[in-house]
Structure formats: structure tokens, C-alpha cells
Amino acid sequence: xxxxxxxxxxxxxxxxxxxxxxxxxxxxxxxxxxxxxxxxxxxxxxxxxxxxxxxxxxxxxxxxxxxxxxxxxxxxxxxxxxxxxxxxxxxxxxxxxxxxxxxxxxxxxxxxxxxxxxxxxxxxxxxxxxxxxxxxxxxxxxxxxxxxxxxxxxxxxxxxxxx
Amino acid sequence: xxxxxxxxxxxxxxxxxxxxxxxxxxxxxxxxxxxxxxxxxxxxxxxxxxxxxxxxxxxxxxxxxxxxxxxxxxxxxxxxxxxxxxxxxxxxxxxxxxxxxxxxxxxxxxxxxxxxxxxxxxxxxxxxxxxxxxxxxxxxxxxxxxxxxxxxxxxxxxxxxxxxxxxxxxxxxxxxxxxxxxxxxxxxxxxxxxxxxxxxxxxxxxxxxxxxxxxxxxxxxxxxxxxxxxxxxxxxxxxxxxxxxxxxxxxxxxxxxxxxxxxxxxxxxxxxxxxxxxxxxxxxxxxxxxxxxxxxxxxxxxxxxxxxxxxxxxxxxxxxxxxxxxxxxxxxxxxxxxxxxxxxxxxxxxxxxxxxxxxxxxxxxxxxxxxxxxxxxxxxxxxxxxxxxxxxxxxxxxxxxxxxxxxxxxxxxxxxxxxxxxxxxxxxxxxxxxxxxxxxxxxxxxxxxxxxxxxxxxxxxxxxxxxxxxxxxxxxxxxxxxxxxxxxxxxxxxxxxxxxxxxxxxxxxxxxxxxxxxxxxxxxxxxxxxxxxxxxxxxxxxxxxxxxxxxxxxxxxxxxxxxxxxxxxxxxxx
Numbered sequence: 166x167x168x169x170x171x172x173x174x175x176x177x178x179x180x181x182x183x184x185x186x187x188x189x190x191x192x193x194x195x196x197x198x199x200x201x202x203x204x205x206x207x208x209x210x211x212x213x214x215x216x217x218x219x220x221x222x223x224x225x226x227x228x229x230x231x232x233x234x235x236x237x238x239x240x241x242x243x244x245x246x247x248x249x250x251x252x253x254x255x256x257x258x259x260x261x262x263x264x265x266x267x268x269x270x271x272x273x274x275x276x277x278x279x280x281x282x283x284x285x286x287x288x289x290x291x292x293x294x295x296x297x298x299x300x301x302x303x304x305x306x307x308x309x310x311x312x313x314x315x316x317x318x319x320x321x322x323x324x325x326x327x328x
Numbered sequence: 329x330x331x332x333x334x335x336x337x338x339x340x341x342x343x344x345x346x347x348x349x350x351x352x353x354x355x356x357x358x359x360x361x362x363x364x365x366x367x368x369x370x371x372x373x374x375x376x377x378x379x380x381x382x383x384x385x386x387x388x389x390x391x392x393x394x395x396x397x398x399x400x401x402x403x404x405x406x407x408x409x410x411x412x413x414x415x416x417x418x419x420x421x422x423x424x425x426x427x428x429x430x431x432x433x434x435x436x437x438x439x440x441x442x443x444x445x446x447x448x449x450x451x452x453x454x455x456x457x458x459x460x461x462x463x464x465x466x467x468x469x470x471x472x473x474x475x476x477x478x479x480x481x482x483x484x485x486x487x488x489x490x491x492x493x494x495x496x497x498x499x500x501x502x503x504x505x506x507x508x509x510x511x512x513x514x515x516x517x518x519x520x521x522x523x524x525x526x527x528x529x530x531x532x533x534x535x536x537x538x539x540x541x542x543x544x545x546x547x548x549x550x551x552x553x554x555x556x557x558x559x560x561x562x563x564x565x566x567x568x569x570x571x572x573x574x575x576x577x578x579x580x581x582x583x584x585x586x587x588x589x590x591x592x593x594x595x596x597x598x599x600x601x602x603x604x605x606x607x608x609x610x611x612x613x614x615x616x617x618x619x620x621x622x623x624x625x626x627x628x629x630x631x632x633x634x635x636x637x638x639x640x641x642x643x644x645x646x647x648x649x650x651x652x653x654x655x656x657x658x659x660x661x662x663x664x665x666x667x668x669x670x671x672x673x674x675x676x677x678x679x680x681x682x683x684x685x686x687x688x689x690x691x692x693x694x695x696x697x698x699x700x701x702x703x704x705x706x707x708x709x710x711x712x713x714x715x716x717x718x719x720x721x722x723x724x725x726x727x728x729x730x731x732x733x734x735x736x737x738x739x740x741x742x743x744x745x746x747x748x749x750x751x752x753x754x755x756x757x758x759x760x761x762x763x764x765x766x767x768x769x770x771x772x773x774x775x776x777x778x779x780x781x782x783x784x785x786x787x788x789x790x791x792x793x794x795x796x797x798x799x800x801x802x803x804x805x806x807x808x809x810x811x812x813x814x815x816x817x818x819x820x821x822x823x824x825x826x827x828x829x830x831x832x833x834x835x836x837x838x839x840x841x842x843x844x845x846x847x848x849x850x851x852x853x854x855x856x857x858x859x860x861x862x863x864x865x866x867x868x869x870x871x872x873x874x875x876x877x878x879x880x881x882x883x884x885x886x887x888x889x890x891x892x893x894x895x896x897x898x899x900x901x902x
Contacts, residue, residue, distance in 0.1 A: 175512065179447060190452045227636035233456040233476065236512040
């Protein structure tokens with residue numbers, strides 16, 4: 166099963182490499198990885214999506230918690246949560262396809278953020294499934310390039326991941 | 329207010345931390361630190377002949393004393409030479425602080441002379457690591473390093489120190505930090521009371537219980553508490569290789585150690601148990617054999633200070649995260665005044681165990697006859713008697729390591745010093761050196777083989793310089809015995825590179841350093857040689873003992889089998 170693990174990490178040199186290294190060292194899988202500073206300059210928030218059975222996920226969270234630079238973590242998939250990913254896609258936009266790209270982007274509530282006579286650059290946010298579906302829809306028209314941020318997420322309601 | 333350079337802070341911190349001795353090797357990036365050590369006399373520096381030996385010596389000291397071992401090396405090759413010793417300590421959860429010189433900050437990343445990203449290189453084999461970024465942070469970072477190394481599940485911590493951080497011209501305020509806090513590090517000590525109560529209820533109801541305890545008892549200083557608990561309950565106990573001495577091996581309730589070359593009765597008892605109480609052990613593959621066939625009828629209570637050790641390879645029915653000593657104390661208070669509910673079943677259980685014991689009694693190996701090559705097992709037994717079972721014993725890795733564990737009986741913890749997890753050949757001699765320097769009154773015996781000894785024999789020079797009187801017992805079978813055993817069993821005796829040709833004349837080699845060496849080839853030469861070797865505790869003596877090269881270590885678990893599937897000799901199996 167797919168899990169989304171969000172981690173508060175010390176904003177220290179080398180901290181990220183300890184997390185990434187742990188996954189390769191212990192043969193755990195990383196599907197996406199997303200990291201950026203938080204409102205607290207001493208902390209980064211890192212979100213990783215991974216796939217594994219309960220035993221593997223338990224080991225992943227335990228080993229992550231063991232890293233000294235990991236301050237706190239949560240497996241978001243254990244509760245209700247919001248999952249978002251941002252994607253930028255360059256699509257061929259010539260002749261009839263120009264309208265087709267625009268229509269499809271509207272259906273997905275995506276925005277065209279850059280335009281040339283032959284290329285549209287589309288920005289879309291959503292969960293990973295929606296982004297996959299958009300790629301499928303655009304594939305026949307001609308995708309030139311894809312840049313995805315990887316999943317970020319947060320728990321619904323009052324639940325917080327803070328110190 | 330006291331102003332010190334980074335280098336002087338390091339020397340001063342070591343003194344304030346109570347470090348008496350460090351092991352190391354100088355080089356360019358560490359020279360400011362070496363100069364600071366030269367100008368003080370509180371901390372003794374032991375100059376090894378290879379950085380790997382520095383880590384093993386510090387490791388040996390740490391295993392014997394329970395305190396962190398300290399290493400100082402220079403950047404680049406100095407640091408990379410230390411990696412094997414860091415990994416050895418990591419696998420066996422040994423507290424160690426490794427100070428590595430580094431090229432000056434402005435050169436980092438430029439492939440400078442003797443530059444290595446040692447924090448990167450060691451990342452998978454350290455508990456944590458630090459890079460010093462300003463001289464003023466040295467006291468606090470070092471305190472954190474010692475704190476992390478020695479608390480929770482202990483382990484090695486690397487501190488990378490760029491040369492400019494220790495420059496003599498840059499002085500900052502020095503205050504010894506008595507305490508440090510790391511917000512993300514709060515090792516659990518007490519176990520969950522509800523879980524402990526549940527475990528004790530299961531223990532009292534058990535019909536075929538067995539304790540299975542590991543290195544956590546030794547590092548957690550819990551052997552007295554464990555002995556109390558086990559004796560109150562009257563249950564059998566087996567330890568891992570790392571847990572040897574955690575419970576007195578001569579006691580009737582001790583089944584010896586378990587696993588690949590563990591005792592027949594320990595492995596049989598584990599397989600047939602209905603309750604396994606694992607404390608400070610990690611269900612390592614050399615213990616469990618095939619996990620899918622592991623102890624089919626047993627419920628498992630697993631106590632460990634490291635949550636990630638629990639249910640890693642074998643699912644625990646009652647997981648308890650906590651320090652061994654604290655959890656055992658709580659178990660004792662719950663057991664007090666209560667009796668096991670099934671005394672008859674326990675009686676039957678002991679009958680089965682005694683049956684397994686007597687099945688193998690006197691059949692473990694065949695002693696040599698006069699004129700024949702010595703058996704390695706009888707050499708260990710003779711050394712055991714010669715030292716009254718009281719020596720610190722270190723080993724290298726291979727057949728001699730297993731024989732030492734099988735035939736030297738340990739009554740106390742911190743006495744059997746061996747590389748269990750990583751299996752590092754070359755560990756034994758420098759480890760013995762590290763112990764002897766801190767325990768000059770005790771006999772320190774290193775059981776080794778001619779293969780392992782040659783990996784670290786340069787340390788004879790260190791022993792000469794610092795007058796280190798260890799006893800080296802070289803079980804010389806002119807082959808890499810354990811490799812050869814596997815080739816006998818699995819490769820139709822095709823002995824690919826497991827022979828040892830062109831061996832030196834060890835006696836001459838040892839004498840070249842000014843030490844005594846005695847060559848032993850028959851049983852009648854053994855007793856006088858041992859008498860001579862142990863006459864003076866502080867004299868280094870090397871015993872070159874020629875043993876039967878065809879001997880195998882038994883029992884030996886059958887690959888992919890259960891705990892009870894064992895080869896018992898070259899011709900018998902379960």
C-alpha cells in the first residue's frame with residue numbers, strides 16, 4: 166500500500182542525505198520526495214511517498230525516528246488528509262490541438278501559464294491520481310516535458326505536525 | 329572567562345569528560361590537535377600503527393568498561409582506514425567517539441590533498457555525525473557526541489573537524505557543558521507498564537519458556553537483574569554471542585549460546601518453547617536461521633531499547649520498548665510473591681532439556697591422542713583452566729572465534745569481546761591491546777588464527793612502545809578454517825583460496841619485536857607453554873599452536889532450516 170510520510174527535519178547540512186541514505190541502505194522504496202523550509206527556520210518539512218506492507222512501513226517510520234535529525238513524523242495515510250502535487254507540463258499546441266489543450270486544461274482546472282506559437286505550458290495541482298489522469302489525457306496531443314514536485318500533504322482538521 | 333583555541337578546547341574537553349586515553353595516528357589536518365595533546369598530560373595518546381587498530385582498541389576498551397572509546401585520526405586515508413572499525417562498533421552497538429581531522433573549510437569540496445567526505449562515507453555506519461563549523465561550538469558538539477554515543481542504543485559518533493577550526497591563533501571562550509539537550513533525541517528507558525504486566529502474566533503461565541538475551545544486557549548493565557529474574561522463575565536461558573556473560577554460563581539454568589554454532593540444547597529448547605522472552609537481542613539471521621520456520625509454537629515477548637529492532641525480522645507478540653535493566657526490575661517486582669502456574673509442565677520441560685544435554689555430553693569433539701595434531705577446542709579449554717575463567721577474552725573471526733565462545737565459560741559480562749555483527753577479522757589483537765592498557769592487573773587473552781592475526785599484526789610495534797602485555801593464542805591451522813569448512817560442506821571440498829601458504833615463522837617475527845613466542849605442536853607441550861605464557865600478567869607472549877586443520881565447528885545449523893536442524897559432527901545430523 167502507498168503511504169505518505171511527512172517529516173519535520175532539522176534544517177542542518179547533511180540531514181536530507183541521512184533520510185535519503187536510509188531508504189537506499191535499508192532497501193526501502195521512495196516514490197516521491199518533497200522538501201522545503203517551514204515557518205520555523207530551524208526546521209524543514211519533508212514528505213515522502215513510499216510503498217510497502219505494514220511491516221515495511223513500520224520499519225520505515227521506526228528507522229526514520231531513529232535518525233537524530235528527524236524531530237517528528239507522521240504517516241498521513243493513517244488518517245484523513247489532504248494530498249497535493251504541482252505539475253508543470255509542456256504540450257505541443259499547434260492547429261486544432263491548441264483548443265484541445267485549452268479545453269482539457271479547463272476540465273482539469275489547470276492553468277496555461279506560458280504560451281509560444283507552438284507550445285503551451287500548463288500548471289496543474291491535485292493528488293497524484295489527478296496528475297496521472299491529466300498526463301494520460303494529454304499524451305495523444307503530445308507531451309514535450311513534465312516537471313512534478315512530488316507529493317506534499319497535511320492532515321485534515323485539528324491534527325497538527327508541529328513541535 | 330577562559331579563551332582557548334579549538335585544538336586546546338578538544339584536549340581540555342577530553343580531560344573534563346574524564347577520558348584517560350585515546351587511540352590515534354597523526355597527520356596534516358590533525359596536527360593542531362596533536363600539538364594541543366603534546367602540551368598537556370591528562371589524556372594519554374596511544375599511537376597505533378594503523379587507524380583501523382585505533383578504532384578496535386577503543387572498541388575493546390568500550391566493551392570492557394562500558395564507557396565510550398575515543399579515536400583521533402587525520403583526514404582522508406586516516407579517516408577511511410578507521411571505517412571498518414567504526415562499522416564494527418556500529419553493528420555491535422558500542423559507544424565510540426571518532427574525531428577526524430578534515431582539510432580547512434575553504435578547501436572542502438575542491439578535492440584537496442587528503443580530503444574525503446568522511447561524514448558521507450561513514451553515514452550508514454554511525455549513530456550520528458557532526459561537522460564543526462565554528463571553533464566556538466566545539467565543546468557543545470563534543471558533549472553531544474559523547475552523549476549520543478553512550479545513551480539509548482549506544483553506537484559510534486564521528487566528529488569531522490576542519491583544520492581551520494583548531495587554528496592556534498583563533499581563541500574562544502571555553503566552558504565545559506555539563507549537560508546537553510537534543511530536542512529530537514529522547515531515548516526511552518522505562519517500558520510500558522501494561523505491556524510488562526502482560527509479559528509477566530504470560531511468563532508465569534508458560535509451560536515451556538526460555539529466556540533469549542543479547543548484548544543489550546551487557547551494554548545495559550543488566551546482568552545482575554537478569555540473573556535475579558531468571559533464578560526466581562527457574563527458567564532456562566540462552567544468550568546470543570553478544571550476550572555471553574550476561575548470565576553466568578556455569579549455572580544449571582544456562583543453556584549456553586544459541587544460533588548457527590550455538591549449543592544443541594539451546595537450539596532445541598528454542599525450537600520447542602511455547603514462550604520466548606527476548607531481552608536486548610535482535611533476532612539476527614545467525615540466530616534465527618530460517619525465520620519462516622523459527623520457533624513454530626512460541627509466543628514472543630521482545631524487550632529492546634531500540635524500537636526498530638522489534639518485529640524487524642520476527643514478529644513480537646508482546647513488544648516492549650525500554651532499557652533492559654529498567655524493564656527487568658519492573659518484571660522482578662511483578663514476579664515477587666508469585667509462583668509459575670504450571671510447575672509440573674516446567675518439570676517436564678527441564679526433563680526434555682536435560683535429555684538434550686545428556687545426548688551430546690562427551691560427544692562435542694574428540695580430544696587429540698599423543699603424537700596427533702592438537703584439537704583447537706582442547707586448547708581453549710586449557711587456556712580456560714590456566715586463567716581460571718577470569719581473563720578478558722578477545723577473538724578474531726572464524727572457527728577459533730566459535731571455539732572460544734563454546735569452550736571458554738564466562739561467569740561475568742564484559743569479558744567476552746568479539747566482533748559479532750560485522751565479523752571483522754583483525755579485531756581481536758588491537759581490541760585486547762585497548763583492554764590491557766586499562767586493566768593492567770588482568771590477564772587479557774586474544775584467541776586468533778594465522779589468517780586474522782596477519783591483518784593487524786603491525787600492532788606488535790604499538791605493544792612494544794607502550795609495554796602492553798597481552799597473551800596471543802594463535803590457533804594455527806594453516807588455513808582460513810571457517811571458509812574451508814563451508815567449502816567442505818557446500819563446495820565439495822574445493823578449497824578456493826582458503827589455504828595459507830608462505831606463512832611467516834611467527835616465533836621469529838614475534839622475537840623481532842623483542843617478545844616471547846612459543847611454538848606448540850603436541851598436547852604434551854601445551855601445559856608447560858601455558859604455564860610459561862601466564863607466569864607474568866604483563867608480558868606479551870605469543871603462543872603459536874598448531875591445530876588440526878581438518879576440524880569443523882559443530883553444531884552447525886543447516887541452511888534454510890529451523891533452529892533444531894543441525895549438523896552435529898561430520899557424520900551426524902538432527
